[in-house]
Amino acid sequence: MDPISQLADLFQRFPGIGPRQAKRFVYFLLRQNGGYIRELTHGMQELQSRIARCAGCRRYFTNAHNAAAQECAICGDSARDSALLMVVEKDVDIEAIEKSGSFNGRYFVLGGTISVLEKEPEKRIAANELFRAISERAQHSALKEIILALSLNEGGETTAAWLRSQLAPLVREHALTISSLGRGLSTGLELEYSDVDTIQNALHSRVQDSETHHRE
């Protein structure tokens, strides 16, 4: 096979990329100068040599200053609250949460979700690693609450339900609390298109104006 088709085949494995766009990538690269392609191949090699998976939360991090470091900046930050452990699906979820500036606890990246029919959940998501992390932290640190911050879709809810059942003994043993993110209206949503669950939660968790004045 010629180099164009060969490289297009490799690009086709990229998430969301079909044969047509894969080929377009190759022709795009053909039109670039050598500098850009060198940056690209260098960047890929850097991924392998400089990015490590955090031993604490399992997210990928840049092993910048110290080749021996095993923990990411968040896991290594003693100022963060070890009583809270937020379980997320993937690395970018952490970025979204951090950007909101509203969480100061610890994270754990599951690496995906499971479906109802999944026979071996432990092979699809880092469940055993999570159980071990919870067990250790409950014993040695101040872990109090596990926040299941999973997506509100089928995969996320199946995973949350399965984790709850699996975590039950640990929760009981260490007097932990499991919580989940509050449901309600998301930005952009119209009431008319909201489902019963969302409306119930939005009503239940309605917020009173703090500036509302009461008659003395």
Place this chain on the structure above:
Amino acid sequence: MDPISQLADLFQRFPGIGPRQAKRFVYFLLRQNGGYIRELTHGMQELQSRIARCAGCRRYFTNAHNAAAQECAICGDSARDSALLMVVEKDVDIEAIEKSGSFNGRYFVLGGTISVLEKEPEKRIAANELFRAISERAQHSALKEIILALSLNEGGETTAAWLRSQLAPLVREHALTISSLGRGLSTGLELEYSDVDTIQNALHSRVQDSETHHRE
């Protein structure tokens, strides 16, 4: 103009209907038997004679049993809580809320939203009618809380902000509370695509599992 184009022009005023679909409606009607068209014209005439706008909440209701009735079933139901008044944009929002079964107060239909540039908001939405309703109910009944249940988009938020400023004197005079629906993750939403506001609210209003057991 011929009857086909004439009727197509009228259908084009229907919300979301362009010239092509308007014409398709006409050809669809041409293929129907007389019975269906009679039902349709009868149904439209019934709208005018049997549907009235509720004097209480401004939504449309079927004036079924009593031609003199001026109030819809919800407004006429003495078992509902008059302390709560939920302000919505349109009739279908009431249907969505009622389906959730989580609200037992009163409603008021604004009839739309306003934009930032709106010069005469009172002409676009039933604002004056709302102020009057709040004033009367605060005096004569037990009104305590006004829930602004508007969409979380630009129109809804502009309208809510404007209503808050306009309602300030009434709120102070009658010691009322203004609240809004809880924000958080909506069904179907992925964390990765949530904005900062939604994540902040989802974290703030996170729910602890009630079945979580604590060590005795």
Place this chain on the structure above:
Amino acid sequence: MDPISQLADLFQRFPGIGPRQAKRFVYFLLRQNGGYIRELTHGMQELQSRIARCAGCRRYFTNAHNAAAQECAICGDSARDSALLMVVEKDVDIEAIEKSGSFNGRYFVLGGTISVLEKEPEKRIAANELFRAISERAQHSALKEIILALSLNEGGETTAAWLRSQLAPLVREHALTISSLGRGLSTGLELEYSDVDTIQNALHSRVQDSETHHRE
């Protein structure tokens, strides 16, 4: 059932209209004044009384001047070429062709297309009526060519193939020609996304610039 739901149910039978939009139509009508609804019901009644199906081409036409007229303006126009009969799927196709100003023959509306699995094609499309029309016109007028102007999709091509086989005896008996619209690049199309058939036809029917000058 209340008038709102009743009318929404009727609107749901309109082509392409789901329950949500059907309801939106009803609320839209509720907000209109009586004049618009009277125009709408009048327009629908007019459809029934003033629109007839042409005895010649089967399209719907306004029986404006003469209640006894059985033919549309095109069928009644003696200046049009009776040697050409274009078979189309639906009335709006005739409008598209007439707008192009490039056809001066006669039309016949099939009223739809058939699928490969169709057991009784004569019940889904006006096939028997077409065969009768062709037979009569081949005997009494100058019919020479039948142009199958059907869509280039599965339904159109299945219908064209079936008509060709059914028309074979008539074609032989009356020395008729069957033709179909030229295939090639349509406006807006990119070569990259064209299928083999389209490219073959586009190449085969390529057009030389008339203004191109040759050396003497």
Place this chain on the structure above:
Amino acid sequence: MDPISQLADLFQRFPGIGPRQAKRFVYFLLRQNGGYIRELTHGMQELQSRIARCAGCRRYFTNAHNAAAQECAICGDSARDSALLMVVEKDVDIEAIEKSGSFNGRYFVLGGTISVLEKEPEKRIAANELFRAISERAQHSALKEIILALSLNEGGETTAAWLRSQLAPLVREHALTISSLGRGLSTGLELEYSDVDTIQNALHSRVQDSETHHRE
């Protein structure tokens, strides 16, 4: 900047890739084993060393057997008809035409299209190279016809019009013909949605059934 963001930035330059998908590419690569990344970087380096631009038609080709080759397989094939030169926008267009098996002439890749406002068309597309190629081939080989096989959209039509005006002297001098691909119905198209141009061309280039029998 960390290697993840750095590589995501490079992927963002890929055609059609936004920041979110660029990041997803990086996390996808992080989950792959070293073998796949080595294949990918090797494939990119191969592009630079083994793919050359054909001196004849300007498309990219694999310089497989002979490092000194300057022409692609099509340009080097003496069996192809040098009287026909098809001008296309990009390499993949040649693939589409070759797959149709209906063209046996030569190609020239413009490398893009120009817009009406383009001030220096020669810098955006290989126009000067095309003029030179036509001039040489008209003198030394049997070039007779230039087929402008450009997309039927604004860019393609602007480019075709500009090329026609620029080519006029050459066309006159060498008694060349300029042609363009036949227009008509494309596969999948419905008559109802066809524009006037397409219908006119489809009617003009209608095809008579070859199997239609005439009465003897």
